[in-house]
Amino acid sequence: MRTYEIAVIPGDGIGTEVMPEALNVLERVAEVCDFGIKFRNYDWNCETWLRTGQMMPKDGIDQLSQSDSILLGAVGFPSVPDHISLWGLLIPIRREFHQYVNLRPVRLLPGIPCPLANKKPGDIDFWIVRENCEGEYSQIGGVFGEGTPSEGAMQTAVFTRYGTDRILRYAFDYARKLGRLHVTSATKSNGLFHSMPYWDSRFEAIGKEYPDVRMDQYHIDILAARFVMSPERFDVVVGSNLFGDILSDLGPGITGTIAVAPSANINPERAYPSMFEPVHGSAPDIAGRFIANPVGQIWAAAMMLEHLGEPEAAGLVMQAIEKTLENPAAPRTPDMGGTAGTRELGAAIVQNI
Amino acid sequence: MRTYEIAVIPGDGIGTEVMPEALNVLERVAEVCDFGIKFRNYDWNCETWLRTGQMMPKDGIDQLSQSDSILLGAVGFPSVPDHISLWGLLIPIRREFHQYVNLRPVRLLPGIPCPLANKKPGDIDFWIVRENCEGEYSQIGGVFGEGTPSEGAMQTAVFTRYGTDRILRYAFDYARKLGRLHVTSATKSNGLFHSMPYWDSRFEAIGKEYPDVRMDQYHIDILAARFVMSPERFDVVVGSNLFGDILSDLGPGITGTIAVAPSANINPERAYPSMFEPVHGSAPDIAGRFIANPVGQIWAAAMMLEHLGEPEAAGLVMQAIEKTLENPAAPRTPDMGGTAGTRELGAAIVQNI
Numbered sequence: 001m002r003t004y005e006i007a008v009i010p011g012d013g014i015g016t017e018v019m020p021e022a023l024n025v026l027e028r029v030a031e032v033c034d035f036g037i038k039f040r041n042y043d044w045n046c047e048t049w050l051r052t053g054q055m056m057p058k059d060g061i062d063q064l065s066q067s068d069s070i071l072l073g074a075v076g077f078p079s080v081p082d083h084i085s086l087w088g089l090l091i092p093i094r095r096e097f098h099q100y101v102n103l104r105p106v107r108l109l110p111g112i113p114c115p116l117a118n119k120k121p122g123d124i125d126f127w128i129v130r131e132n133c134e135g136e137y138s139q140i141g142g143v144f145g146e147g148t149p150s151e152g153a154m155q156t157a158v159f160t161r162y163g164t165d166r167i168l169r170y171a172f173d174y175a176r177k178l179g180r181l182h183v184t185s186a187t188k189s190n191g192l193f194h195s196m197p198y199w200d201s202r203f204e205a206i207g208k209e210y211p212d213v214r215m216d217q218y219h220i221d222i223l224a225a226r227f228v229m230s231p232e233r234f235d236v237v238v239g240s241n242l243f244g245d246i247l248s249d250l251g252p253g254i255t256g257t258i259a260v261a262p263s264a265n266i267n268p269e270r271a272y273p274s275m276f277e278p279v280h281g282s283a284p285d286i287a288g289r290f291i292a293n294p295v296g297q298i299w300a301a302a303m304m305l306e307h308l309g310e311p312e313a314a315g316l317v318m319q320a321i322e323k324t325l326e327n328p329a330a331p332r333t334p335d336m337g338g339t340a341g342t343r344e345l346g347a348a349i350v351q352n353i
Numbered sequence: 354m355r356t357y358e359i360a361v362i363p364g365d366g367i368g369t370e371v372m373p374e375a376l377n378v379l380e381r382v383a384e385v386c387d388f389g390i391k392f393r394n395y396d397w398n399c400e401t402w403l404r405t406g407q408m409m410p411k412d413g414i415d416q417l418s419q420s421d422s423i424l425l426g427a428v429g430f431p432s433v434p435d436h437i438s439l440w441g442l443l444i445p446i447r448r449e450f451h452q453y454v455n456l457r458p459v460r461l462l463p464g465i466p467c468p469l470a471n472k473k474p475g476d477i478d479f480w481i482v483r484e485n486c487e488g489e490y491s492q493i494g495g496v497f498g499e500g501t502p503s504e505g506a507m508q509t510a511v512f513t514r515y516g517t518d519r520i521l522r523y524a525f526d527y528a529r530k531l532g533r534l535h536v537t538s539a540t541k542s543n544g545l546f547h548s549m550p551y552w553d554s555r556f557e558a559i560g561k562e563y564p565d566v567r568m569d570q571y572h573i574d575i576l577a578a579r580f581v582m583s584p585e586r587f588d589v590v591v592g593s594n595l596f597g598d599i600l601s602d603l604g605p606g607i608t609g610t611i612a613v614a615p616s617a618n619i620n621p622e623r624a625y626p627s628m629f630e631p632v633h634g635s636a637p638d639i640a641g642r643f644i645a646n647p648v649g650q651i652w653a654a655a656m657m658l659e660h661l662g663e664p665e666a667a668g669l670v671m672q673a674i675e676k677t678l679e680n681p682a683a684p685r686t687p688d689m690g691g692t693a694g695t696r697e698l699g700a701a702i703v704q705n706i
């Protein structure tokens with residue numbers, strides 16, 4: 001029997017509350033589809049940092065590399081500065097494992113109230129392909145003139161051709177795979193004088209390899225506005241690390257699915273494990289009450305199954321999610337206007353598999 | 354009689370079509386309020402660049418400095434790369450005249466269909482204060498290794514304490530002026546390792562000078578989503594050049610007013626002229642047909658009157674805009690679902706003064 005070993009990092013806050021529901025779902029679907037699944041639990045989080053000064057052990061990356069995939073909850077807690085906690089765990093995993101694609105669906109689901117007027121399931125359905133290893137997220141820079149009137153900070157973004165071309169190719173390939181031959185690029189070449197004109201020139205160059213794919217591009221400011229005004233027009237949207245980050249929270253924002261949307265950090269060559277997580281963060285404001293919506297974590301697990309080569313299992317999980325959400329009698333967490341807890345909603349989804 | 358000299362730069366595309374309507378409005382309201390207004394026309398645009406290689410003459414800034422204020426249409430045209438046209442005209446004006454504040458209203462107006470569900474005029478009403486002279490918009494950087502496999506581009510953002518503190522103070526002061534004691538800061542300190550932690554530390558430091566003002570901050574990704582999910586919660590939102598840019602297109606996006614919203618580039622010390630423009634661009638797709646909505650340009654003129662010290666005139670213009678928009682029988686341009694042209698809508702607003 002084929003068996004997958006999954007590294008499980010619940011992390012902080014509601015990460016630890018939603019994770020058990022995803023593991024229940026995975027165990028159930030493994031039974032139904034007849035494959036084995038083993039979890040290795042890693043309790044690395046902000047508490048680890050407060051205790052040891054590190055978010056994960058020195059050989060953390062080595063440990064994770066033994067697994068087929070990584071399922072992550074959420075990282076970050078108020079007592080630890082965000083740039084410490086994230087750059088100590090989430091970002092090193094993305095980079096050391098060359099997970100240079102961050103893939104996120106933007107999809108209006110049944111049973112989830114949409115903040116946009118006059119939209120119904122099916123109207124909004126596209127994908128964001130985000131560069132996940134370089135660009136604006138860099139440690140190049142620092143504070144200068146500290147404590148003097150000429151104090152300031154610098155931050156340098158780096159776009160390599162290597163890193164830019166591979167994410168653009170992934171986006172075009174993904175459009176072909178979906179059979180939706182249209183890629184939109186996020187730019188800001190009118191303001192960011194060097195990086196974005198370069199990005200645009202690579203988009204144009206790589207696009208020539210895909211003459212069957214329609215291309216367009218928008219500056220990030222108007223693109224964000226168009227997500228709200230005309231979300232129907234998108235198929236695959238490709239953006240840099242920062243622009244992809246913004247668009248892939250805004251996307252779930254327009255579909256009412258911030259608590260529900262998943263995020264896949266993929267190494268397409270499969271030389272390293274990929275990592276799957278919900279889009280939402282650790283949500284300290286509601287942590288400890290077991291009222292967080294587990295659907296984002298469960299949907300992330302479904303994307304993991306797809307990546308592992310278990311499309312049937314992935315499909316069963318997605319069907320169970322949709323069936324649960326569209327049933328008005330099913331438990332609903334407070335973010336969906338209900339009063340149910342994390343565990344009730346999780347259990348309902350398990351039952352629907 | 355007090356008289357204002359206004360430098361008028363219609364620019365490109367629909368900029369040249371909406372500008373005459375704003376000038377008509379200004380002439381009319383000057384008559385009603387009994388002050389003088391003189392226009393100096395500057396035909397600087399992308400055609401100038403194609404002809405001369407420069408967007409404006411060498412002494413362009415000197416010429417403009419003779420005026421009390423600048424009214425700009427829109428800059429940019431497809432045959433000229435955006436980063437050339439903008440860095441040759443719009444951005445130098447902002448910088449040479451120390452217009453370090455970009456102030457933009459986000460307001461749901463009567464008669465404009467809102468893309469968000471269940472919102473009515475009054476529900477969305479806040480201000481964006483954007484840093485307008487430094488930050489991510491920089492010319493520091495370039496392409497390296499051109500033509501080799503290790504090719505790439507770098508782009509450095511610079512945040513000085515001088516530039517950061519003054520925009521933050523403006524935001525806090527503006528909150529006090531409005532009597533809405535709440536400032537929200539846009540950050541991304543979890544991803545942008547140096548610049549945004551620095552921004553956050555200055556926000557905290559300057560906030561201490563304003564103990565009466567409530568402060569909160571969100572990462573730009575979730576902040577963009579919250580503009581869609583809960584726009585009621587904002588009063589004054591302050592952001593860097595790039596984040597402010599994105600949020601101040603998204604804001605008009607959620608209120609359906611992309612074609613209608615204005616943008617004020619302000620030098621608060623009044624040592625230099627300030628500049629007023631619509632948020633929309635030159636819109637090459639509809640240029641030449643005189644169907645563009647002139648309200649953004651006219652509202653920009655109203656913000657200019659306010660800045661010049663003519664609040665009564667500014668109020669009359671705003672009332673005329675609102676009266677026109679809420680009248681179902683008034684002319685409506687195609688972006689508002691009508692069939693009227695730029696001139697008809699402009700004339701209707703003039704009549705309502």
Ligand SMILES: CC(C)[C@H](C(=O)O)[C@@H](O)C(=O)O
Nearest residue numbers: 190191221439443598616632
């Ligand atoms: C045209 C462009 C350079 C400009 C900017 O990004 O500042 C525009 O988007 C704006 O917001 O005024």
Ligand SMILES: CC(C)[C@H](C(=O)O)[C@@H](O)C(=O)O
Nearest residue numbers: 086090245263279543544574
């Ligand atoms: C937590 C943060 C560093 C992260 C990011 O910006 O990449 C998050 O927002 C995400 O999108 O996964």
